[in-house]
Every structure is written in C-alpha cells, then in structure tokens.
Amino acid sequence: MTETFHGYIETTQDVLLVFEGCRRGLLPRVRRRLQEKERKTIQSGSVFVFDERESGIKRWTDGFIWSPSRILGNFLIYRELDKRSTDKKLSLSSISGADARQRSYSADQTNSSSAAAAAAAAADMTADRNRERRLVGSLSDSYKFRKDGLVKKTMAIVVNGVSQHLISYYNPEDILQSKLRTPSSVAELAGLEISPDLLVKHNFRIPPVVEPAFDEGDPMQASHYPHDYGGKLINTNINIFQKQNQKKK
Structure with a gap:
C-alpha cells in the first residue's frame, strides 16, 4: 500500500491541496482496507486519503489504540495510548x-x-x-499516553455526496525538529487551484478563506489565512466563498 503523501498536515489548506492532488491523479488514494502487515508500516509522516464509495471503507482501522478524539480547528486529534486506562491521569x-x-x-x-x-x-x-x-x-486527558507515541490527525469532507477522508500520523518531536514537510511547501502541490467542490462551507467548522493569487512583489496584495494555526500565507487559489457571497448580494 502506497502512502498518499509523506509529511505533516498542518493546516486546512494542506488538506485541500492533498485532496486536490488526489482529484487530479497526482497523488494516490487508498482503494481498500490496509492489511495487517501494511498497518505495521504506518509511521510518523504517513498520510492516507480514501473515498468511501471507491474504497468501500466506512471506518478506518490501523491497529493502534487511541484516545478519544479532540477537536482542533477543522481537525480531529487522537493520541496513541499505552493501554486503555481511565483511572490514571496525565496532566501534560x-x-x-x-x-x-x-x-x-x-x-x-x-x-x-x-x-x-x-x-x-x-x-x-x-x-x-x-x-x-x-x-x-x-x-x-484521563488516559495514559504512550511515550513517544504517534498523534493521528484527521479530516473528512463530502464531495458530490461522497465522504472523502484524510488520515495523517506524526510524532510531535518530528514537527518540532522540522523533519516533515507540509503539502504547502511542495511546489507541485502548492500551486494547485482548489476545486470549488472541495470548498463547500458546510464541510468545515471554520470555513477556509482561500485568497486570489497575488504578485509577491506587491506586499499590499498579500493576505493571510486567518482561521488556521500558524498564520500561513495563501497565495495560490481563488476565494470561492467571497465570489459566492458577492453573487448573493
């Protein structure tokens, strides 16, 4: 089984770029459930995308034991556990x-x-x-986290009535040490124009603002991505939401 991408999914924009890469056939989607031996190859940086209808996967299974999910922006975050335990607390x-x-x-x-x-x-x-x-x-949390364990970060959107899922894994230390690249830092992905089908508002707790491309030599045209962590500059795609709102007016 080939990973869809290897790196760190930091922002909603990163997710959209990976989904767009899959839509164009630039990145592979997972088309079936992972076998046991394939699950064992999951590592920090592994990113998988699957289409529920295409793959037949309704629930992703990876063989890990995870904490309950926590909402972080548009993502769900899970932390790897040593074992199921609710009687011990880890404060930090x-x-x-x-x-x-x-x-x-x-x-x-x-x-x-x-x-x-x-x-x-x-x-x-x-x-x-x-x-x-x-x-x-x-x-x-009320669970015992595994030392040096992985974090699972996920997002799902619905495109033309079909759920699309992104599942990513990372070790926080790898992020702190800048060992993993983001889709936004990959030239082949960063320049992709996001399809309007991927930008339907009801897919997001915090709707992404995707700004028009601008001339990097003109700082007055630069704008930031206000809703995601890190204040990343978005300079490659059309602001679909603004255009839709203008039409309604």
Missing part, C-alpha cells in the same frame, strides 16, 4: 516542551533567579503549552 503531554518547563521550574527555584528571569520562564512555558496544543490538542 510528554513531548520536549516538558523538558523546557522543568528547566524553567528549576530556574525559578534558585536563589539567583530574578523577576525578569521568572517572567521569561513563564513566557516560555506559555509558548510551550501553545505549541503543544497545536500538535496534540488537549493538554490533559
């Missing part, structure tokens, strides 16, 4: 931000810590928490 995720926080706590407890250092440590802790939330969703 175990990615590298924990190390930074521990250093902050230690620094705060030393006699030589100044008010400025304490303020800086608090700011670092807040930044760590925000960064973690973008990667793993909720910072607390």
Whole structure:
C-alpha cells in the first residue's frame, strides 16, 4: 500500500491541496482496507486519503489504540495510548516542551533567579503549552499516553455526496525538529487551484478563506489565512466563498 503523501498536515489548506492532488491523479488514494502487515508500516509522516464509495471503507482501522478524539480547528486529534486506562491521569503531554518547563521550574527555584528571569520562564512555558496544543490538542486527558507515541490527525469532507477522508500520523518531536514537510511547501502541490467542490462551507467548522493569487512583489496584495494555526500565507487559489457571497448580494 502506497502512502498518499509523506509529511505533516498542518493546516486546512494542506488538506485541500492533498485532496486536490488526489482529484487530479497526482497523488494516490487508498482503494481498500490496509492489511495487517501494511498497518505495521504506518509511521510518523504517513498520510492516507480514501473515498468511501471507491474504497468501500466506512471506518478506518490501523491497529493502534487511541484516545478519544479532540477537536482542533477543522481537525480531529487522537493520541496513541499505552493501554486503555481511565483511572490514571496525565496532566501534560510528554513531548520536549516538558523538558523546557522543568528547566524553567528549576530556574525559578534558585536563589539567583530574578523577576525578569521568572517572567521569561513563564513566557516560555506559555509558548510551550501553545505549541503543544497545536500538535496534540488537549493538554490533559484521563488516559495514559504512550511515550513517544504517534498523534493521528484527521479530516473528512463530502464531495458530490461522497465522504472523502484524510488520515495523517506524526510524532510531535518530528514537527518540532522540522523533519516533515507540509503539502504547502511542495511546489507541485502548492500551486494547485482548489476545486470549488472541495470548498463547500458546510464541510468545515471554520470555513477556509482561500485568497486570489497575488504578485509577491506587491506586499499590499498579500493576505493571510486567518482561521488556521500558524498564520500561513495563501497565495495560490481563488476565494470561492467571497465570489459566492458577492453573487448573493
């Protein structure tokens, strides 16, 4: 089984680019359920797209044990578990931000810590928490997360009455270390014009704003993607929603 894409799905725009790549035949869709040996090859960076009608897949199975889903923008986020357990709580995720926080706590407890250092440590802790939330969703849960486990990030939309699903996997450390590329950073995908069929508003909790292409030499024409994390610039596609709204007026 071939992955649809290998990398990190950061934003809704990344999802749309992958769906568009599949629609044009540039990227392969999954056309059947994964076999057991194929499930074992899932790794950080694996991304799969399937069409329910084409594949016959109603529910994706991958052999992992996951936490309940958490909503993060237009995505659902799941975290890999060691085992099913509801009697133990993990207050914070175990990615590298924990190390930074521990250093902050230690620094705060030393006699030589100044008010400025304490303020800086608090700011670092807040930044760590925000960064973690973008990667793993909720910072607390009633489940025991697997150390160095994967995160599953998914989105589904309906196109012409048929559900299209994107399933992605990543290790947060790989994102922090910039080991995985995003579809928006791949030239062959970043320049694709998104089909209006993929931009139907009811598919999104937060409707994506896809801006018209602009001249990169004119900063006055540049605009940002306001609803997704990271403030990514979108400069390749037509703002379907704005045109539809103008027609209604």
